[in-house]
Amino acid sequence: MAYEYKEYNFNKNIKKIVALNIRKFRKEKGYTQEQLALYTDRSFEFIRRIESEQGRRGFSVETLYRIATVLEVPLDKFFQEDKSSDSK
Secondary structure, eight states, rough: OOOOOOOOOTTTTTHHHHHHHHHHHHHTTOOOOOHHHHHHOOOOHHHHHHHOOOOOOOHHHHHHHHHHHHHOOGGGGGOOOOGGGGOO
């Protein structure tokens, strides 16, 4: 069976977008990084590195699920780019 080639436009900044959204939703909830770490059963250092400008490290779907559950935010919201922050 032959397949037609299809090109996709994957956002190369997805880790940055997710990290910024984690920080945004965490602050909206009024939680510190320490609280988010405690509630998600992750270390403070790990949460700090997820949100860090330098670190933007990858993490598992389970971790994102835990963060979404604690922050009471649907998973898809973490992937939405905030266009208003582009001008800052």
